[in-house]
Amino acid sequence: MAVLNDEQAMLRDMAREWVDNEAPVSAYRRMRDTAPAAGFDAASWGEIGQMGWPGIVVPEQYGGSAFGYLSLGLVLEQMGRNLVAAPLAASAVAATAIAEGGSDAVKQAWLPRIASGEVVAALAIDEGPRHDRRFEASISGGALSGHKAFVAEGDSAGVFVVAAADGLYLVDGAADGVARSPRRLIDARSHADVRFDGAAAEKLGDTALTDRVCDLAATAAAAEMLGLASQAFETTNAYLKQRVQFGQPLATFQALQHRMAKMFTELELMRSVVEAALEAIDAGRSDLDQAACLAKAVAGETVHLVSREMIQLHGGIGMTDEHDAGFYMKRAQVLETMWGSAAWQRERFARMNGY
Amino acid sequence: MATVAEPDTRADSIEAFRAEARDWLAANFPASLKGKDNGLSALEGPTELSADEAAWKQAMGEKGWGVPTWPREYGGGGLSRAEARVLAEEMARAGAWNPIGGMGVMMFGPTLLEYGSEEQKREHIPAIARGEVRWCQGYSEPNAGSDLANLQTFAEGAFDEEWGDHYVVNGQKTWTSGGQWADKCFALVRTDKTNKHGGISFLLIDMDSPGVETRPIRLISGSSPFCETFFTDVKVPKANRVGEEGQGWTIGKRLLQHERQNLSGGGSSASRFFAGKSLHDLAKEYRGVDAEGRIADADLRMRIVRHEMDVRAFMATLRRAALEAKAQAGPSAASSIMKNVGARITQERAELAIEIMGMQGLGWEGEGFSADELAQTRTWLWGKAVSIYGGSSEIQNNIVAKRMLGMLDHQ
Numbered sequence: 001m002a003v004l005n006d007e008q009a010m011l012r013d014m015a016r017e018w019v020d021n022e023a024p025v026s027a028y029r030r031m032r033d034t035a036p037a038a039g040f041d042a043a044s045w046g047e048i049g050q051m052g053w054p055g056i057v058v059p060e061q062y063g064g065s066a067f068g069y070l071s072l073g074l075v076l077e078q079m080g081r082n083l084v085a086a087p088l089a090a091s092a093v094a095a096t097a098i099a100e101g102g103s104d105a106v107k108q109a110w111l112p113r114i115a116s117g118e119v120v121a122a123l124a125i126d127e128g129p130r131h132d133r134r135f136e137a138s139i140s141g142g143a144l145s146g147h148k149a150f151v152a153e154g155d156s157a158g159v160f161v162v163a164a165a166d167g168l169y170l171v172d173g174a175a176d177g178v179a180r181s182p183r184r185l186i187d188a189r190s191h192a193d194v195r196f197d198g199a200a201a202e203k204l205g206d207t208a209l210t211d212r213v214c215d216l217a218a219t220a221a222a223a224e225m226l227g228l229a230s231q232a233f234e235t236t237n238a239y240l241k242q243r244v245q246f247g248q249p250l251a252t253f254q255a256l257q258h259r260m261a262k263m264f265t266e267l268e269l270m271r272s273v274v275e276a277a278l279e280a281i282d283a284g285r286s287d288l289d290q291a292a293c294l295a296k297a298v299a300g301e302t303v304h305l306v307s308r309e310m311i312q313l314h315g316g317i318g319m320t321d322e323h324d325a326g327f328y329m330k331r332a333q334v335l336e337t338m339w340g341s342a343a344w345q346r347e348r349f350a351r352m353n354g355y
Numbered sequence: 356m357a358t359v360a361e362p363d364t365r366a367d368s369i370e371a372f373r374a375e376a377r378d379w380l381a382a383n384f385p386a387s388l389k390g391k392d393n394g395l396s397a398l399e400g401p402t403e404l405s406a407d408e409a410a411w412k413q414a415m416g417e418k419g420w421g422v423p424t425w426p427r428e429y430g431g432g433g434l435s436r437a438e439a440r441v442l443a444e445e446m447a448r449a450g451a452w453n454p455i456g457g458m459g460v461m462m463f464g465p466t467l468l469e470y471g472s473e474e475q476k477r478e479h480i481p482a483i484a485r486g487e488v489r490w491c492q493g494y495s496e497p498n499a500g501s502d503l504a505n506l507q508t509f510a511e512g513a514f515d516e517e518w519g520d521h522y523v524v525n526g527q528k529t530w531t532s533g534g535q536w537a538d539k540c541f542a543l544v545r546t547d548k549t550n551k552h553g554g555i556s557f558l559l560i561d562m563d564s565p566g567v568e569t570r571p572i573r574l575i576s577g578s579s580p581f582c583e584t585f586f587t588d589v590k591v592p593k594a595n596r597v598g599e600e601g602q603g604w605t606i607g608k609r610l611l612q613h614e615r616q617n618l619s620g621g622g623s624s625a626s627r628f629f630a631g632k633s634l635h636d637l638a639k640e641y642r643g644v645d646a647e648g649r650i651a652d653a654d655l656r657m658r659i660v661r662h663e664m665d666v667r668a669f670m671a672t673l674r675r676a677a678l679e680a681k682a683q684a685g686p687s688a689a690s691s692i693m694k695n696v697g698a699r700i701t702q703e704r705a706e707l708a709i710e711i712m713g714m715q716g717l718g719w720e721g722e723g724f725s726a727d728e729l730a731q732t733r734t735w736l737w738g739k740a741v742s743i744y745g746g747s748s749e750i751q752n753n754i755v756a757k758r759m760l761g762m763l764d765h766q
Binding site: 126128129130149150181182183184185186187188191193244245246247255256308311312315316318319320321322325326329330333334337338341343344346347 | 500575718722749752
């Protein structure tokens with residue numbers, strides 16, 4: 001666990017209490033069953049806005065608290081524990097892009113509304129079914145055209161941060177030339193197909209900012225994955241202690257103990273790299289790309305292991321829709337795939353380090 | 356010494372049988388069904404058969420070739436193993452497939468042939484051979500999964516005028532495959548509460564008996580192939596018990612061997628999925644190739660290679676085990692690893708397939724995904740059951756450790 005200041009410890013505890021009391025997995029299940037078009041429960045997002053979490057990384061002069069990414073990560077981790085469906089990660093990272101690249105007018109227009117949760121901001125980056133940082137979207141006379149695939153929170157977004165071939169742009173969600181259609185994935189969250197056809201766009205930065213924003217998004221995803229994996233592990237551990245077969249709790253079988261010990265080991269490694277990446281953002285380190293790449297690769301592999309083992313170690317009950325294990329595996333697989341799979345991050349690591 | 360050239364009667368009769376099988380298939384297998392095995396398995400619900408499908412099922416049922424090696428007197432094909440192999444070859448050649456299947460064929464039939472009374476065999480085997488009766492398996496209970504012998508469903512002996520000697524069954528079974536569609540259930544029940552393994556009996560229960568209730572269980576893949584099955588004061592004639600009271604564990608375990616044999620084929624269809632595409636075809640299609648024509652993603656490429664090598668090793672082991680079993684007239688030691696390797700291959704294949712497709716492999720329903728993509732996602736999710744059902748991978752490893760390696764029980 002990263003060394004936290006009082007503010008951060010308080011935020012983490014508050015987030016933990018809120019997700020446990022107000023957003024248990026049963027709330028996610030209800031969202032899955034009622035399938036709101038936005039991909040999240042509006043009332044729940046309203047509470048998150050009131051608590052100021054969408055403004056955690058927004059500068060104070062624009063209505064945020066500027067606590068930074070470690071703080072955001074602590075909240076995302078707690079939300080990941082209970083699979084809370086909310087557009088926090090997308091909004092926060094998009095807000096950073098706007099804060100770092102937007103004109104004063106743009107910042108003034110969007111950041112306060114993002115910080116309060118009134119407006120959802122989304123990252124329209126990938127153009128195909130995987131993250132590859134290759135962009136064909138283009139700008140012509142201040143208008144952006146291109147096709148963006150699986151845009152998280154794209155269904156509800158009031159503003160988009162869009163990657164084009166020459167850099168990063170902002171597009172008002174209500175602008176002419178923006179068309180979106182929903183994609184129903186296994187995690188029942190929002191992943192919209194978004195088409196920009198000559199939509200008015202404001203430049204936020206060049207491709208270096210695009211890369212940086214992708215790394216921020218990967219790190220935020222890794223923070224959610226850390227919570228998801230931790231809770232999947234704890235739920236499984238509790239089950240092994242309670243489930244009796246052959247006249248004794250499953251937790252007494254050494255073969256299972258060693259599998260849990262192995263997962264615990266991987267989780268500790270995962271926590272270190274995820275927290276290091278969050279801290280690298282706050283410290284303004286120039287090697288954020290290395291830290292984010294490592295965090296997302298390790299997070300991907302660990303969450304994969306733990307979510308699969310959650311089902312296997314629960315046995316048949318873990319296969320049922322009535323149990324939560326399937327939700328964890330489904331969300332895990334989506335997060336593994338977003339912002340660079342472990343395989344893609346390994347390849348990137350090799351390139352960055354001259355292998 | 357003069358030698359008389361003796362005709363190889365065995366080879367001759369096999370070739371004669373091949374001709375017979377070929378003629379019969381030509382006369383009876385509807386050309387319209389060629390290669391259209393819809394995989395009517397026990398896990399699927401009842402489907403409306405087309406006229407050709409119904410005719411084919413009836414022809415195979417009457418001929419007994421759906422269960423080729425079962426005795427002729429009980430409606431089986433009465434074929435030798437060699438003849439059954441020839442029949443399978445000829446069916447494959449003709450694009451024909453076996454319309455007779457399900458748990459009755461895979462597990463219950465062979466067990467009843469071994470342990471059933473003459474009356475029981477005459478009552479049940481011909482109906483299975485004709486594919487007329489759906490059987491389900493009443494084994495697992497909420498607290499008897501891996502520890503199956505912990506089952507608590509109780510069958511209490513009773514007598515009345517109407518039923519004569521009978522049992523009154525109370526309890527709950529779970530993971531009853533196809534329970535909602537089954538006509539009958541072969542169940543392990545407890546007839547003695549004082550003896551864990553020796554207090555279990557093997558009972559045949561009509562699913563339409565008063566007091567039997569099924570409730571489908573929805574799985575993470577969205578399908579509901581299993582049920583919870585509740586028994587409340589269900590009366591079952593004692594004549595429906597297979598074997599003696601207390602012999603159920605022995606009979607039940609024998610049946611599980613048949614189940615394992617049938618489940619271990621899982622990895623062998625490795626190259627046939629996703630509309631006939633292999634994993635490397637799929638990868639080239641979805642990921643593209645580099646300048647030398649290799650799968651563009653080097654990391655993924657090598658993991659696909661590792662998987663394909665695993666598949667080939669598994670296939671070689673299946674072949675070796677079959678040869679050894681034939682030569683030594685008993686199961687090969689290698690058969691003990693089959694279920695776990697089959698499960699591993701099935702699951703890895705599905706994992707690689709969805710990884711290859713990226714987000715496109717994670718669709719649940721609706722627009723933006725092809726039918727093949729959506730089916731592959733569901734296959735991946737359902738596949739997580741393969742290492743759990745029919746004896747979890749952990750239980751299979753226990754069996755290997757104890758039986759093959761002579762290791763001691765957990766104390």
